[in-house]
Amino acid sequence: MRTFPTAHAPHRPHARSVRTVMWLVCAALVPGTLAQALFFGAGVVVQVLLAVAFALAVEALCLRLRGVPLQPFLGDGSAVVTAWLFALCLPPLAPWWIAAAGMLAALGLGKHAFGGLGHNPFNPAMVGYALVLLGWPLDLARWPPARGAGEVPGLADALRTIFTGTADAGWDALTRATPLAVQHDLAAAGRTLAEIRADVAWTTAGAPAWGWIAAAFALGGIALCLLRIVDWRTPAAVLLGVLVLALPPWLFDSGVHPPPLQHLASGGLVLCAFFIASDPVSGAGTPRGRWLFGIGVAALVLALRAWGRFPDGIAFAILAMNALAPLIDRHTVPRVFGR
Amino acid sequence: MPVARFPGGLRLDAQPAVPGVPALRRLPTPARLRVPMLQHQGEPARPCVAVGQRVRAGERIGVAVGRLSAHVHTPCSGTVTAIAAHDIGHPSGRALPCVEIAHDGSDDHVRLPPLPDWRALDRGAIAARLHEAGVVGLGGGTFPAALKVAAGGPPVHTLILNGCESDPGAGSDAAVMCHRADEVVAGAALLAHALSAARVLLAVNASRADAAGSLREACARDPDAAGFDIVTVPARYPQGSERQLVYALTGIALPHGRRPHDEGLRVFNVATAAAAWRAVVRGEPLTARVVTLAGGGVRRPCTLEVPVGTLVADLVAFAGGYGDDAQRLVLGGALMGRALPHDEVPIGKGSYNVLVLSSREIPAPTPVMPCIRCGECARVCPSRLLPRQLYSEIRQGGFEAAAALGLHDCIECGLCDTVCPSYIPLLHWLRHGKGELAFAAREQDLRARSRQAHHARQERLRRLAEERERRLAERERTALANRERAMSDILARALSRAGLRKREDGGDGP
Numbered sequence: 001m002r003t004f005p006t007a008h009a010p011h012r013p014h015a016r017s018v019r020t021v022m023w024l025v026c027a028a029l030v031p032g033t034l035a036q037a038l039f040f041g042a043g044v045v046v047q048v049l050l051a052v053a054f055a056l057a058v059e060a061l062c063l064r065l066r067g068v069p070l071q072p073f074l075g076d077g078s079a080v081v082t083a084w085l086f087a088l089c090l091p092p093l094a095p096w097w098i099a100a101a102g103m104l105a106a107l108g109l110g111k112h113a114f115g116g117l118g119h120n121p122f123n124p125a126m127v128g129y130a131l132v133l134l135g136w137p138l139d140l141a142r143w144p145p146a147r148g149a150g151e152v153p154g155l156a157d158a159l160r161t162i163f164t165g166t167a168d169a170g171w172d173a174l175t176r177a178t179p180l181a182v183q184h185d186l187a188a189a190g191r192t193l194a195e196i197r198a199d200v201a202w203t204t205a206g207a208p209a210w211g212w213i214a215a216a217f218a219l220g221g222i223a224l225c226l227l228r229i230v231d232w233r234t235p236a237a238v239l240l241g242v243l244v245l246a247l248p249p250w251l252f253d254s255g256v257h258p259p260p261l262q263h264l265a266s267g268g269l270v271l272c273a274f275f276i277a278s279d280p281v282s283g284a285g286t287p288r289g290r291w292l293f294g295i296g297v298a299a300l301v302l303a304l305r306a307w308g309r310f311p312d313g314i315a316f317a318i319l320a321m322n323a324l325a326p327l328i329d330r331h332t333v334p335r336v337f338g339r
Numbered sequence: 340m341p342v343a344r345f346p347g348g349l350r351l352d353a354q355p356a357v358p359g360v361p362a363l364r365r366l367p368t369p370a371r372l373r374v375p376m377l378q379h380q381g382e383p384a385r386p387c388v389a390v391g392q393r394v395r396a397g398e399r400i401g402v403a404v405g406r407l408s409a410h411v412h413t414p415c416s417g418t419v420t421a422i423a424a425h426d427i428g429h430p431s432g433r434a435l436p437c438v439e440i441a442h443d444g445s446d447d448h449v450r451l452p453p454l455p456d457w458r459a460l461d462r463g464a465i466a467a468r469l470h471e472a473g474v475v476g477l478g479g480g481t482f483p484a485a486l487k488v489a490a491g492g493p494p495v496h497t498l499i500l501n502g503c504e505s506d507p508g509a510g511s512d513a514a515v516m517c518h519r520a521d522e523v524v525a526g527a528a529l530l531a532h533a534l535s536a537a538r539v540l541l542a543v544n545a546s547r548a549d550a551a552g553s554l555r556e557a558c559a560r561d562p563d564a565a566g567f568d569i570v571t572v573p574a575r576y577p578q579g580s581e582r583q584l585v586y587a588l589t590g591i592a593l594p595h596g597r598r599p600h601d602e603g604l605r606v607f608n609v610a611t612a613a614a615a616w617r618a619v620v621r622g623e624p625l626t627a628r629v630v631t632l633a634g635g636g637v638r639r640p641c642t643l644e645v646p647v648g649t650l651v652a653d654l655v656a657f658a659g660g661y662g663d664d665a666q667r668l669v670l671g672g673a674l675m676g677r678a679l680p681h682d683e684v685p686i687g688k689g690s691y692n693v694l695v696l697s698s699r700e701i702p703a704p705t706p707v708m709p710c711i712r713c714g715e716c717a718r719v720c721p722s723r724l725l726p727r728q729l730y731s732e733i734r735q736g737g738f739e740a741a742a743a744l745g746l747h748d749c750i751e752c753g754l755c756d757t758v759c760p761s762y763i764p765l766l767h768w769l770r771h772g773k774g775e776l777a778f779a780a781r782e783q784d785l786r787a788r789s790r791q792a793h794h795a796r797q798e799r800l801r802r803l804a805e806e807r808e809r810r811l812a813e814r815e816r817t818a819l820a821n822r823e824r825a826m827s828d829i830l831a832r833a834l835s836r837a838g839l840r841k842r843e844d845g846g847d848g849p
Contacts (some may be wrong), residue, residue, distance in 0.1 A: 001652065003681045004667055007701070008767040010674040010753035011667060011694065012354070012507070014702045018711055018760045072706045118709030118761075231714060280713045286725065287717075336745040337346055337722040338582070338594030 018117075021229055022077025025275070028224045029084055032217030032271065036088065039146045039209040043092025043158035048084055050096055050162070054103040055083035062112035078117050082106055085125040085275055089268060089315075090132075091143045091175075093153065093161045098139060102128035122322045123282045130315040137310070142175040146206025179207040180267045183258060184311040192255045207266065214270040221274025230278040233287060237294020238273035238301075239264065245302055267312040269301065276314070282322045289325070289332035296321045296328075340540075340570050343590050345583040347721040348575045349754055353546075355633045355673070355700055357510035358640040363518035363629065365644040366657055368415045368442050374400060374648035375427040376436045378687035379475040380482050381407030386438050392419045396448035397624050400438050403470070409483045410473040413440055414626035414646035416447040428670045428677055428684045437685065440648070451622035457529055462488060465533040465619060472618030473688075474625045478512070478579070478608030479671065481689035484615060487607070488533050492600040498536035499588060499599075500527050502543045502550060502609040503572055503579035506672035511629040511691045514642045515610045516543065516550035520557035526612030528563035529619055534605055539567045540588055541609070546574040576674070577752040581606050583721055595748040628688055632658050635697030636665030645686050651693055652682040667701050669694040674753035675766075708761040716755035716765060722748045726755035726765050733772035738779065741772050749773070 016024075037044040059079040063070050086102050106128025111120045133140050144153055153161065160166070177185070182205045186196045196202050224230040246260035263269065268276075277283060277297045284293035297317050304313020377383035384401030388394060394413050401411030417440045424434035451471055454460060460468075470485035478501055500523070504512040516523055523541075531539050541558075543551040551571055558564040572578050572587055582593045584606065591602050599606050607615075610629060617623040631642045638659030645654060651668065655661060669676040670684060672692055686693075694700075716726035724745050732741040749769050756766040 001681050001683045002661065004665075004679060006678040006680050007667065008764050009669075009671075009676055009678070010757050010766060011669050011676065011678065011696055011701055012351075012673050012757050013700065014705070014762055015715075015758045016760055017705070017762070018708050021711075021713070021760050072708060076708065078711075116709065118711045228715075228718075229713075231718075281711050285712045285714055285717070285727070333725065333744070334717070334723045336594065336724060336748050337586075338592035338597070338748070339745070 018078070019076050022081050024227060024229055025081050025224065026077065026084060028220030028229075029081075029088070029217075029275065031220050032213060033084075033088065035213045035216035036092075039148075039152075039206065039213060040092045040144055041147075041152040041158055042155040043144070043153060043162065044088075046155075046158055046162060047087040047090050047092055047094065047099060051083035051087035051090075051099040051103055052080050054100050055079040055107060058103050058107040059112075062108055062116070066112060066116065068116065073117060076117060079107060082111070082124045082128075085271075086128050088271060089125075089129045091140060093142065093144055093158060093175075094139055095165050096162050098132050098136060101135070102132045104128075105131040118281055120281055121326075123276060123279050123318055126276060126315045126318045126322075130319060133310065133315060141177070141181060141311075143178050145176040145204060146209035148206065148209065176205060177201060178267070178311065179205040179210055180305070181205075181311040183266075184305070187256070193258060194255065207262075210267070211265040214265050217271045217274060221270065224274065224278075230274060231280075231287075231290055233290040234278040234283060234294045235273040237291045238277050238298050239270070241295040241298025242269065242302060245299055263302065263305070267305075268314055272297070272301075272314045272318065276318055277321075282318075282325065284325045284328045284332070286329055286332040286334055288334070289328040292328050292332065293321055293325060296324065340568055340588075342570060342572050342587050344573070344575075345578070345586045345721055346723045347719045347754070348577065348583070349719045349758070350574065351505075351507045351576045351757075353507050355508040355635060355694060355696065356640070357508060357513070357631065358633060358642055360510065360514040360517065360642045363514055363642070363644060365627070366646065366649060366654065368646050369649055369653040370442050371420075371650075372413070372415060372417075372440045372442060372646065372648035373425060373437045373650060373683075373685045374411060374413060374440065375425075375685050375687050376401045376411055376438065377427065377429065378411060378481060378647060378689060379409040379473075380480065381405065381409070383435055384408060384411045386422050386436060388419050388422075388438060390419050390422060393417070394419060394440065396446070397451075397626065398449055399473075399624070400440075403473075403483075407483065407486065409475050409485075410471065410624070411438075411647075412473055412624035412626050413438070414648060415440060415442045416445050417442040426680070426684060427687065428679055428690070430677060437648075451618070451624065453622040454619050457619050458532060460533075460619075462533045462535075465529070468619050469615055472614075472622075472624040474611065474614050474618050475688050476608055477610035477614060477628055477688060477691070479689050479691055480581075480608075481687075484607070484611055487600070487605060488530070490598075490600045492598075493603040495534040495536045495600075495605055496603045497538045497540060497589065497605075498527065498531050498534055499584065499604065499606045500539070500541045500609050500612055501579060501581070501584055501606055502541060502547075502554075503584055504544055504547075505574060505576040505579040506674060506692065507576070508631070508633045508673050508694055509692050510631040510633070510642050512609050513544070513547045513550045514631070515613055515629050516547070517553050519613050520550075520553040521560065522613035522616050523609045524554065524557040524561045524564045524567065525620070526614070526616035527567065528561065529616050530605070530607060530612055532563075536605065539564075541567060541569045542572050542584055542588060543569060544574050544578070545571045576754065577721055577750065580721065580750055580752060582750065595745075625688060628686070628690070630654065630686055630690060630693060632693045632695070634665075634669075634695040635700055636662050636667075636695035638662050647685070647687055649686045650682065651679065651684050651686065654686065654693060655682060655695065661695060662697065664697040664699075665695050666698045667694075667696040669696060673700075674757065675751060702762070705762050707763055710761055710763060713760060715758040715760065719754040719758050721752060721754070722750060724749060726769065727763075729772065730763060730765055730768045733768050733775075738772055738775045742776055746772050746776065 106124040110124035110127030182201045225232040243260045249257040300317035382404040421439040466485040466489040474484040475481045630645045633640045668679045753766045
């Protein structure tokens with residue numbers, strides 16, 4: 001008689017792990033990040049590395065405080081994804097302590113205070129970003145000009161600016177408003193779309209750069225959908241939602257309301273659709289719920305862009321829908337087979 | 340024929356690889372067999388032989404007990420050496436009675452009287468023969484075939500023969516279809532006759548074109564098989580599951596608690612049809628089944644016809660023994676089967692697969708991570724459940740809440756578990772939840788019955804007390820009446836005496 005150790009069914013090698021999933025998400029962020037670095041300089045990469053370093057430190061600290069073993073959790077990659085997404089929202093020359101404060105808020109307050117991986121009701125990256133945006137709105141509005149619209153700071157300039165807070169040529173020469181900010185401020189001042197387009201602030205804001213960056217993020221996002229890491233419904237709902245909801249106002253008065261495609265190509269909407277709204281932990285979990293969640297994000301983004309205090313309202317839209325996600329899940333339970 | 344796609348499911352890679360079967364050989368009967376008395380759904384059969392008794396192959400050694408049960412026959416001649424309880428690989432893990440037989444090497448056998456003229460038999464007679472021969476479903480469900488044939492419900496419009504076999508590593512049905520296609524087709528004709536089924540569908544896994552081909556040839560040869568439809572269904576797990584197959588072929592979605600016979604359907608495994616044909620036409624009781632032995636931990640993976648009661652150890656020894664990297668022994672499919680603690684477990688009528696898995700074929704030992712709600716489990720669930728939600732309810736002890744979310748509709752296919760990136764043992768938790776619910780239902784039943792018994796007793800006592808009260812009152816009343824009657828008698832007598840005296844006085848008076 002030969003004996004064998006027993007185990008529960010099923011008896012098959014596991015599919016990809018949480019860790020693999022997280023690293024694939026990071027890999028999918030590479031094209032968009034490179035595009036952003038191409039247009040805005042090495043500061044983008046510095047911000048990502050800085051945020052990741054702070055994230056791992058905060059993650060380790062929180063795990064230690066919670067009395068949880070470091071090993072499977074520190075290496076699971078979820079903190080890296082959070083940090084990376086957070087860093088992509090920052091201006092490339094933002095001071096270093098923004099990343100530190102953001103990561104402390106994102107991982108400490110947004111994630112570990114609720115019980116760590118899988119238990120956070122809100123997207124940690126957006127919790128961090130929302131807090132630094134509310135705390136230091138000025139620092140988060142200082143975007144350098146995109147390549148083609150002005151001088152892009154090199155690595156040395158970026159490092160010096162990030163760590164010492166001083167800009168050689170002065171902040172005014174170094175920074176420009178983003179297309180969204182230009183649109184937001186000028187529209188608030190009562191200018192029509194045609195006047196905004198003719199304004200020098202718009203022509204130097206680098207709108208095409210943002211379009212290319214959005215396309216690069218879409219590339220990685222579609223790859224994630226094909227790998228079934230991201231359920232295609234959420235990004236589809238966000239993007240289609242923005243297109244469909246922005247269409248009637250634009251058709252009604254194209255002189256005041258920006259065209260739907262401009263909405264898609266500006267700010268972090270594509271990044272949000274593929275990488276942030278699709279966060280399974282804080283988003284809706286049922287197929288129909290994901291459609292509702294995405295459409296809700298789209299509606300809130302458009303509303304906040306039109307009437308909000310900030311040029312872009314993605315973080316707030318995501319957080320609001322995160323709060324609604326449990327309710328959505330509760331009312332969109334799929335019909336059981338045969339019932 | 341259009342085939343509907345059932346919700347969920349997954350195309351699994353064929354790991355472990357299914358061995359090719361050039362010819363269907365029979366395992367030489369080992370010197371010692373341990374025939375379990377429970378090889379079917381329902382009550383274990385009662386052994387009807389004594390230790391030391393000589394038996395001939397095909398002789399009945401276990402008698403069905405109750406309605407849901409099946410007879411057990413010995414596959415070989417020899418002497419009964421012991422009747423004892425052993426681990427037979429039952430999901431509960433409990434030891435169940437087995438009859439041990441020492442094979443004497445002879446070919447001494449008995450048969451039931453052959454019924455070659457089955458076209459003249461009615462449904463009842465064929466069901467009786469299937470019961471007599473101990474035929475049960477060979478797809479793993481082991482439901483007694485006689486009960487399925489005799490079941491009520493609306494008239495049968497479609498008979499489905501299930502040859503989908505979507506488990507990775509399973510190949511016994513395919514071997515039966517390739518090498519015994521004539522018996523399968525004749526069995527289908529027999530069952531269709533018994534059930535008066537108008538339409539017969541033979542469903543074959545699309546990855547087994549050879550099986551479909553030999554069935555097609557057999558149908559062309561058999562005049563009874565005119566109009567049989569051979570349908571290839573996608574190799575998508577769990578296509579072989581009854582509900583998923585019924586949905587694919589007919590579009591009828593059966594919820595938990597509803598059986599195919601409620602819809603005028605019958606589903607039989609292809610090997611069951613062949614066994615039914617042998618039982619009726621040749622009078623052969625079911626004493627052997629085709630088993631696939633696969634996995635990287637066995638030297639020569641193979642598919643063989645194996646007498647029931649053969650120990651897994653003997654089967655593996657015949658296949659060249661264990662390889663260097665035999666890590667886990669599994670009875671049943673790779674997704675739903677039970678890992679055996681040792682190899683002294685007998686093959687039963689439902690044991691379609693034995694897997695000896697190498698370290699590459701089993702999950703690596705990894706810590707369970709928290710659920711990240713990725714939704715993969717819900718995407719692959721063929722019952723359209725939300726396994727992660729059921730899991731969190733069950734973990735918190737919310738068994739009723741899990742039941743309300745459809746826990747009973749889970750068919751335990753194990754897909755949610757294999758795709759979980761957090762390595763949560765979902766199948767284990769879901770089975771645990773079902774077990775707890777079954778236990779609670781039993782408890783509640785017991786409580787209800789004892790409450791009923793208590794109320795009945797109270798009622799009986801009350802009635803007895805009332806009765807006693809009534810009798811006492813009756814007696815008292817009678818006593819009172821008697822006393823009154825006695826009093827009036829005494830009075831009457833005294834009066835009459837007084838009257839008499841008066842008269843006497845008067846007579847004598849002055």
